[in-house]
Amino acid sequence: MASISEYTSEETPLxxxxxxxxxxxxxxxxxxxxxxxxxxxxxxxSGHTKNPDGSVQFTTGKTKVGDAIDGAIKIITVVVTIVVVAVP
Known part of the structure; x- marks a missing residue:
């Protein structure tokens, strides 16, 4: 009984x-x-993404900085979601 109850820190093959x-x-x-x-x-x-209405989401020089940041935050949200699902 004493040998069974001893804790060993060795990892099993599994x-x-x-x-x-x-x-x-x-x-x-x-x-x-x-x-x-x-x-x-x-x-x-690069302007290859479009809104649901078909307009380009980002146009250099025409898109407001706030809108560009919002788009980048949405992309980062997608990436964080992938990390949360895949890594744990």
Whole structure:
């Protein structure tokens, strides 16, 4: 009974495998997030995104700074959502 109740800090093979898988998922998730962030910001600031009515969301020199910041915040919100879903 004493040998069964002793706590050992050794990880089981399953724990080792799960730690490896979770590390891999985290690395892949963060890589995807960086790629998505770069692509979405590039598309937004190059004028390739459109509003539901078909108008361009960002036009250099015509879009107000506040509107550009709002668009960037929406993109960052999408990226944070991906991190929250993928990484834990």
């Amino acid at each position: 724990q080792v495998h799960l730690n490896g898988v979770s590390t891999f998922i985290s690395i892949v998730g963060l890589t995807v997030v960086v790629i998505v962030l770069i692509v979405l910001l590039a598309r937004y600031f």
